[in-house]
Amino acid sequence: MCRVLRVNRAGYYAWLRSPDSERAKEDDRLLGLIKHHWLASGSVYGHRKITTDLRDLGERCSRHRVHRLMRTEGLRAQVGYGRKPRFHGGCSARRLPTCLTDSST
Secondary structure: OHHHHOOOHHHHHHHHHOOOOHHHHHHHHHHHHHHHHHHHOOOOOOHHHHHHHHHHOOOOOOHHHHHHHHHHHOOOOOOOOOOOOOOOOOOOOOOOOOOOOOOOO
16 A cells, blocks of 8 residues: 555554644544534534634634534534414405406497
8 A cells, every 4th residue: 555655654654653633632622512512502503603602611713613623523504494384364365356348439
């Protein structure tokens, strides 16, 4: 595989054994908070509302970062809601007799 990708074998295994970066660790921690708030909202909230919830908790994160993390995990906001058609009150439409007569004089 290293030959096909033209990567040094020692470099590949060094990369494989390297610990996660601070950014990746922070993303994992933030993703846990995002999932918690998303499930608490009944899978309704999107990245904008979750960002405001996290900022209310004192977390420093951008809306774009929350959107990226939600997109990679497949967390989506509920769009719209099911609304049943309603019936309008009153009487039904009636045909009125024609007042105009066809009299050509």
